[in-house]
Amino acid sequence: MKIAVIGATGHAGSAIVQEAQSRGHQVTALVRNAAKAQEMFDERVTIVEKDALALTAADLTDYDAVVDAFATRAAAYQHVDLATRLVAALRGNTTTTLYFILGASSLKQADGSYVIDEVLAKNAGADWVETPHQQFHEYQFLQWIDNVKWTAVSPQFSFVPGPKTKYRIGTDELMLDADGKSVVSTGNLASALLDEMEDPEFLHKRFTVVNA
Numbered sequence: 469m470k471i472a473v474i475g476a477t478g479h480a481g482s483a484i485v486q487e488a489q490s491r492g493h494q495v496t497a498l499v500r501n502a503a504k505a506q507e508m509f510d511e512r513v514t515i516v517e518k519d520a521l522a523l524t525a526a527d528l529t530d531y532d533a534v535v536d537a538f539a540t541r542a543a544a545y546q547h548v549d550l551a552t553r554l555v556a557a558l559r560g561n562t563t564t565t566l567y568f569i570l571g572a573s574s575l576k577q578a579d580g581s582y583v584i585d586e587v588l589a590k591n592a593g594a595d596w597v598e599t600p601h602q603q604f605h606e607y608q609f610l611q612w613i614d615n616v617k618w619t620a621v622s623p624q625f626s627f628v629p630g631p632k633t634k635y636r637i638g639t640d641e642l643m644l645d646a647d648g649k650s651v652v653s654t655g656n657l658a659s660a661l662l663d664e665m666e667d668p669e670f671l672h673k674r675f676t677v678v679n680a
Contacts, residue, residue, distance in 0.1 A: 469665065472496040472531045474520050474538050474550075476513075477504050479627070480569045481537035483654035485513060487632065487662050496531070498523065520550050525557040528564060533665050535567045544598040551606045558616050565617040565668075567661060572625050572650075573600035574607040575676060576641050583625065583642065607674060619664060620674035623657050625650035632659045634680035643678035652677045 471488050475481040476497030488495045495513050499505045502517035509515070518527065520538050528534050538550050554566055573584040584604045591597045610618055625642060630653030636643065637660060642650050660677040664670060 469493045469532045470496070470530065471533045471535065471665070472498055472516075472528065473535045474498045474523070476537065477501065477508055478537055478539045479629070480539070480623075480654060480657065481535070482508060483658040484535055484537060484661060485509060487655070487658035489513065491662055491666075493662075498527075521546065521553060523553065523557065525561075528554070528557055529561055531564055533565050533567060534558075535569070535661070537569045539599075541596055541599050544602040547599070547602045548606050548609060551609055555610075555613055555616050555618070560615065562617070565619060565665075565671075567665070568606065568610065568618065568620040569657075570607050570620050570622045570674065571600050571603040572622050572627070572642070572676075573604040574674070575622055575624075578642075610674075614672060617671060619668070619670045619672070621657065621661055621664070622674060622676045624652045624676065624678050627652060627654070627657070629654050631655040635660055635677050636680050638676045638678065640674070640676070643676065645679040650678065652679050 471493050473481050473485050476485050476499050485495050497505045497513050497515050502515050505515045540546055558564055575583050584600055587600055610620060632655035635656040644650055656679055657677050
């Protein structure tokens with residue numbers, strides 16, 4: 469499988485690159501800083517330096533899967549901007565699937581409220597809070613799209629660096645691990661995403677992952 473990862477040097481993106489490589493897939497890192505990517509990845513990873521918001525259909529249609537692991541706090545609205553750009557570029561494409569890393573903001577809590585509701589209530593004015601807010605809107609946008617192949621994945625409330633171990637899959641709710649914590653490692657999320665690529669179950673849907 470030919471896989472491109474936007475934001476490949478980031479928290480989620482780098483774990484996805486490593487997991488895809490370990491399974492023998494052909495991986496391309498689409499990054500803003502090629503030098504940084506060259507330091508992180510070996511020669512098996514093809515590195516393309518290009519601003520994510522400048523990507524075109526020609527840049528994307530050669531891949532079986534394109535992962536949007538883009539992350540920024542400086543201009544959080546760009547999460548939605550990029551999603552709309554990727555969808556527009558692949559309208560009518562039946563061979564490339566878009567995969568979006570959304571964050572936990574659009575998951576529901578036990579009382580039916582969204583995680584973003586609590587985040588906004590408890591962290592009003594924080595410089596980082598607009599990122600989960602915009603990723604919530606990103607998921608709202610994706611739910612309207614039925615003529616592009618897409619799948620989204622959300623981590624749990626805590627998304628931490630860590631290896632692949634064991635994990636469980638859910639859909640729209642926060643989940644708890646064996647210690648009662650809503651947490652997933654980067655390795656487990658990457659593994660779950662690659663499992664989905666290899667055996668799709670969530671086309672036009674979102675799923676979530678929690679450490680087992």
